Amino acid sequence: MNVFRLTHITTSLHSGSRMVVKNVCCIGAGYVGGPTCSVIAWKCPDIRVHVVDKSQARIKQWNSDKLPIYEPGLDEVVKECRGRNLFFSNDIDQAVREADLIFISVNTPSKTYGIGKGRAADLKHIELCARKIAEVAEGHKIVVEKSTVPVRAAESISHILSANTKPGVSYQVLSNPEFLAEGTAIENLVNPDRVLIGGEESAEGEAAVGELTWIYHHWVPQHKIITLSTWSSELSKLASNAFLAQRVSSINAISALCEATGADVSQVAYAVGKDSRIGSKFLQASVGFGGSCFQKDLLNLVYIAECLNLHEVAMYWQQVTDMNEYQRTRFAKRIIGCLFNTVTDKTLAVFGFAFKKNTGDTRESPAIFVCSHLLEEGARLNIYDPKVERQQIESDLTSARATSEPERVEKLIHIYTDPYQAVTDAHAIVILTEWDEFKTYDYKKMLSVMKKPAFLFDGRKILDHESLINLGFHTETIGKRFTRNTLLRSSGGDL
Ligand SMILES: NC(=O)C1=CN([C@@H]2O[C@H](COP(=O)(O)OP(=O)(O)OC[C@H]3O[C@@H](n4cnc5c(N)ncnc54)[C@H](O)[C@@H]3O)[C@@H](O)[C@H]2O)C=CC1
Ligand SMILES: O=C(O)[C@H]1O[C@H](OP(=O)(O)OP(=O)(O)OC[C@H]2O[C@@H](n3ccc(=O)[nH]c3=O)[C@H](O)[C@@H]2O)[C@H](O)[C@@H](O)[C@@H]1O
Numbered sequence: 331m332n333v334f335r336l337t338h339i340t341t342s343l344h345s346g347s348r349m350v351v352k353n354v355c356c357i358g359a360g361y362v363g364g365p366t367c368s369v370i371a372w373k374c375p376d377i378r379v380h381v382v383d384k385s386q387a388r389i390k391q392w393n394s395d396k397l398p399i400y401e402p403g404l405d406e407v408v409k410e411c412r413g414r415n416l417f418f419s420n421d422i423d424q425a426v427r428e429a430d431l432i433f434i435s436v437n438t439p440s441k442t443y444g445i446g447k448g449r450a451a452d453l454k455h456i457e458l459c460a461r462k463i464a465e466v467a468e469g470h471k472i473v474v475e476k477s478t479v480p481v482r483a484a485e486s487i488s489h490i491l492s493a494n495t496k497p498g499v500s501y502q503v504l505s506n507p508e509f510l511a512e513g514t515a516i517e518n519l520v521n522p523d524r525v526l527i528g529g530e531e532s533a534e535g536e537a538a539v540g541e542l543t544w545i546y547h548h549w550v551p552q553h554k555i556i557t558l559s560t561w562s563s564e565l566s567k568l569a570s571n572a573f574l575a576q577r578v579s580s581i582n583a584i585s586a587l588c589e590a591t592g593a594d595v596s597q598v599a600y601a602v603g604k605d606s607r608i609g610s611k612f613l614q615a616s617v618g619f620g621g622s623c624f625q626k627d628l629l630n631l632v633y634i635a636e637c638l639n640l641h642e643v644a645m646y647w648q649q650v651t652d653m654n655e656y657q658r659t660r661f662a663k664r665i666i667g668c669l670f671n672t673v674t675d676k677t678l679a680v681f682g683f684a685f686k687k688n689t690g691d692t693r694e695s696p697a698i699f700v701c702s703h704l705l706e707e708g709a710r711l712n713i714y715d716p717k718v719e720r721q722q723i724e725s726d727l728t729s730a731r732a733t734s735e736p737e738r739v740e741k742l743i744h745i746y747t748d749p750y751q752a753v754t755d756a757h758a759i760v761i762l763t764e765w766d767e768f769k770t771y772d773y774k775k776m777l778s779v780m781k782k783p784a785f786l787f788d789g790r791k792i793l794d795h796e797s798l799i800n801l802g803f804h805t806e807t808i809g810k811r812f813t814r815n816t817l818l819r820s821s822g823g824d825l
Pocket of ligand 1 (some may be wrong): 384422476477511512760
């Protein structure tokens, strides 16, 4: 079916029967809408791209020299296209009215209220976009679901649009989920593994799929563009994130076994990944996965399965997120255990707060969970991250969800812009993000200003642990135990 549809689309493109997309609008100028549409504008100089958002602050930043998100390569793309065929504004009505094709790229967080609280995707922003489009649209519009949504969300969008259709207005709704990862967004967008386009199985549906395919054809080879049914496209996105998260939880489960048995998780991951059926990617054991999507998309999948009475399926995917919770808690407990079972009034230098390197994003960062656990135990935290803003760290750790005692926490956290200052008089260094610069530090110099015994907990497995032990650090990492640390502990660590 797929081959048939692709052939059909290519034929209709060549026959000159297309509507020719000249104006694209994207509602939602976030981590997905911003980079995705910047790349479309960059690769398609013949298309005008308008990125709109309800947040004035966000749009102001997109129009400034300091973009609202840090993403390698993004500044250059925006600089080249902004004002030429790429525009950022709050005028949603006008952008929607002028557009031939509208991406909906707004946030779809887990619900924080009502039925499905904490698990179901909150589609209120999507619905508001559909209603806005219905209110102001003129002529024919292709509406593209770019946000990650539950299966059959496109049906709800279509219902809202058709129930409010004015004379002379028509719509086609497509699913085109995004697979970019933060920190490598531009690279992923420029050279995607695949692009999914789901559409209705009708002549109109296929014509709309053809229009979006034409946009991607500007830079993505035909064989990477997969057309499929709307529902398959929506579910493929949730399934992809679930599979990726599952790999991380699988290797993290093995890391606990390694620590208990004396095996080394890096060696196990290497050996397992050499099997070409398994592959080596996404097998890096860590303090746990973070980011705005893995957790919410997994929980959404669990919720969908439960609603469909597929309890075993729900329980299977639930375990992936339970394992992640276990890994984060296990790491925090290990820190406390090694520090003689108490961190109260001890100073810990925390390196990294973003959920992964090369981003300033902290959403669901394991750092929030580990730090919150340590703060509950009364630790003082000196936190350094090269890209996360001070206010973000403060708000993440003092928010109602992270703690019940914001005033107490405020006194316990100190944000540093220099890692060497952050370690002064600290009892331990805790690495929570895999920033490359952490590998380049002078740990001998750091050790000299720390309390002894000095501890280092590498939650990302990025440092040379043997060298650190030789320097005199009591070193702990995920999925491996160092026997020489025992000597350190018995000698008071003063080597
Ligand atoms: N962050 C990521 O790396 C990825 C995210 N996704 C998915 O893409 C979607 C968007 O995610 P992000 O870009 O991270 O979210 P985000 O929170 O960074 O951006 C969403 C933007 O939409 C705006 N918005 C919300 N409702 C609006 C409305 N009614 N009118 C105008 N603007 C509105 C918000 O002000 C915000 O700026 C989500 O469904 C997410 O699951 C998919 C792939 C990767
Ligand atoms: O839907 C989304 O939001 C996106 O979610 C992930 O992208 P992202 O969350 O940006 O980053 P990842 O590289 O997937 O990392 C997620 C988390 O897993 C952790 N991780 C990743 C890989 C690994 O081997 N080990 C590991 O602990 C990372 O440190 C990070 O905390 C997916 O990789 C993207 O394909 C998807 O589009």
